[in-house]
């Protein structure tokens with residue numbers, strides 16, 4: 835689980851997931867109040883996480899020959915698993931590293 839880069843306190847799983855669901859990577863630390871950015875531990879992981887859910891859906895659909903209904907049930911399950919793992923693969927930063935890289 836990631837630690838605040840400013841005060842060093844460990845964030846709760848819930849804090850990361852709730853803010854991921856809001857589609858924001860900028861979150862104020864619940865302990866010291868400083869803005870932190872949720873960033874992947876590495877660029878490789880970032881790319882992996884962009885493709886993995888879509889890849890899994892395609893593979894599972896092919897293997898199990900799912901009906902459309904099955905796919906609709908599968909997608910929320912995969913999103914749930916993804917969100918469960920996601921906070922363990924992130925770190926917190928004082929800077930928005932993603933936007934620095936794009937500059």
Ligand SMILES: [Zn+2]
Pocket residue numbers: 838839840841842843863864865866867868
């Ligand atoms: Zn903090």
